[in-house]
Amino acid sequence: xxxxxxxxxxxxxxxxxxxxxxxxxxxxxxxxxxxxxxxxxxxxxxxxxxxxxxxxxxxxxxxxxxxxxxxxxxxxxxxxxxxxxxxxxxxxxxxxxxxxxxxxxxxxxxxxxxxxxxxxxxxxxxxxxxxxxxxxxxxxxxxxxxxxxxxxxxxxxxxxxxxxxxxxxxxxxxxxxxxxxxxxxxxxxxxxxxxxxxxxxxxxxxxxxxxxxxxxxxxxxxxxxxxxxxxxxxxxxxxxxxxxxxxxxxxxxxxxxxxxxxxxxxxxxxxxxxxxxxxxxxxxxxxxxxxxxxxxxxxxxxxxxxxxxxxxxxxxxxxxxxxxxxxxxxxxxxxxxxxxxxxxxxxxxxxx
Numbered sequence: 001x002x003x004x005x006x007x008x009x010x011x012x013x014x015x016x017x018x019x020x021x022x023x024x025x026x027x028x029x030x031x032x033x034x035x036x037x038x039x040x041x042x043x044x045x046x047x048x049x050x051x052x053x054x055x056x057x058x059x060x061x062x063x064x065x066x067x068x069x070x071x072x073x074x075x076x077x078x079x080x081x082x083x084x085x086x087x088x089x090x091x092x093x094x095x096x097x098x099x100x101x102x103x104x105x106x107x108x109x110x111x112x113x114x115x116x117x118x119x120x121x122x123x124x125x126x127x128x129x130x131x132x133x134x135x136x137x138x139x140x141x142x143x144x145x146x147x148x149x150x151x152x153x154x155x156x157x158x159x160x161x162x163x164x165x166x167x168x169x170x171x172x173x174x175x176x177x178x179x180x181x182x183x184x185x186x187x188x189x190x191x192x193x194x195x196x197x198x199x200x201x202x203x204x205x206x207x208x209x210x211x212x213x214x215x216x217x218x219x220x221x222x223x224x225x226x227x228x229x230x231x232x233x234x235x236x237x238x239x240x241x242x243x244x245x246x247x248x249x250x251x252x253x254x255x256x257x258x259x260x261x262x263x264x265x266x267x268x269x270x271x272x273x274x275x276x277x278x279x280x281x282x283x284x285x286x287x288x289x290x291x292x293x294x295x296x297x298x299x300x301x302x303x304x305x306x307x308x309x310x311x312x313x314x315x316x317x318x319x320x321x322x323x324x325x326x327x328x329x330x331x332x333x334x335x336x337x338x339x340x341x342x343x344x345x346x347x348x349x350x351x352x
Contacts, residue, residue: 007277009267014050014260015280018043022124023290024320028298029310037230044127045194045252046259051131052198053205057142066139074132076343078125081288082113085121093121116183124287130184134192138199147200154196157189158249193249197256210261219258226254279324281348282331289330293323 021043025035060066086109104120112118116129138154145153161180180186198205210216233247279286297319298309309315332349339347 007272009272010260010264011050011053012272012276012280013263013266014046015283016276017259017263018046018050019279019283019286020320020324022287023294023323024316026124026291027294027316027320027323029313029316031313031316033231033234036234038227041226041230041248041251041255042259044191045248045256047127048131048134048191048194049198049252049256051135052138052195052200053202055135055138055195055199057139063139067136070132070135072343074128074343077284077288077341078128078132080341081125081284082109082118082122085288085292086110086113089121115181117181122288124291126184126187127287128284130187130191133183133185134188134195137188138192138195142199151193151196151200154192155249158191158193159246161186161189190245190249194252194256197253205257205260208257208260209264216261219261222254223258226251229254275328278331278335278348279328282335284342285331285334286324286327289327290323293326294319297322297326 021039025039025043057066060069089109090106109118109120112120116126116133118125141150141153210219229247229251233244233251301307301309301315301319309319334341335344335348336350337347339345
C-alpha cells in the first residue's frame, strides 16, 4: 500500500470529485441538461481516464495473473454486494416499492447479475462490469497493437459500437437484452478511448497544469465548449441518442485536461488529506450504497416536510454531501473488519 508521501494527491482529488459527482447525478431532483450535459460529461470520462492512468501492464507476468488480480479487485466486490442487496430485495425490497417492481420475477436480478448489468438491485455497478470488460479487451489491444496505434484502434471500436449491426437480443425472465449489453460490452468499447488516453498520455497528464494565463484560458475555454457541445447534442428523440453518445467522446476529451488541472490546484493548496484518500479507496462502497442512502434521505424529507425533493433544486447538492458523510462510517467498518468483502487482503487503515 502506498503511503501518503508516495500517493499522488491530485489523483485522489480527481477521483474524490468524481465520486461526489456520481452521487449528485443520482440525487433528485432530476435536472435534464445539467445532469446529462454537465455532470455526466465530468464523471464517467474522468473515471475511466484515471483507471487507464493507473494501469501498468508491467506489473503482471501474464494474462492469467492479470485476470486473477482484476477479478479479486472487481469481481469479488461485485459478487458480495450483489448477494447482500439481492437478499434484502427478496426479503423487504419488493414490499417497499410499487406494484411494478413487486411483479418482477425473483430470478431476473440473478440473470442481470450474470449478464453484468444488475439494474434492479445494484444499478451503479454497471460501471464495475464495464471496467472489467474494458480492461480485459485493452490488455490485448496493448499487447497486439503498436503503441502509436492504440488510441486510433480504441476510437474505431467506439464508433463501431453504434454503426456496426450488432443488435442481437436475448430474452430471459420476461425481459429483452441486447447482446452488446452483456457485461456492458457496448459501454466498454464506447468509453475505451478515455482509458487509452489515461494510459498512453501519462507523462503529458502528469505535467499538465495551469502554468500560464494563456494555457489556463485555453483549457477552461475547451471545458466550457465541451459542456455547450453536450447541451447541443442532448437527445430529444431516440434516434438522436447515437449522435449524443459519440459526441460524449469528443466532449469528454475536451474537458479532462481542465478537470485534471483544477484537481492539481486543489492538491497544491491542501495537500494529502486522509479523509479524501479513504473515500477514494472506498469508492466501491460509495458506488454500491449511494442509491439506498439517497432514497433514505428522500423518504425522510417527504416524511417530515410532506413535500417532494423535486421541488427544491438546492437539495440536490445538500443531500449529496449528506450521503457522502453518512456512507463514511459504513465504509470504515467494512475496511476495518471485513476487507475481504471488497477483495482486499488487508485493511487500508491498518496498513497505514
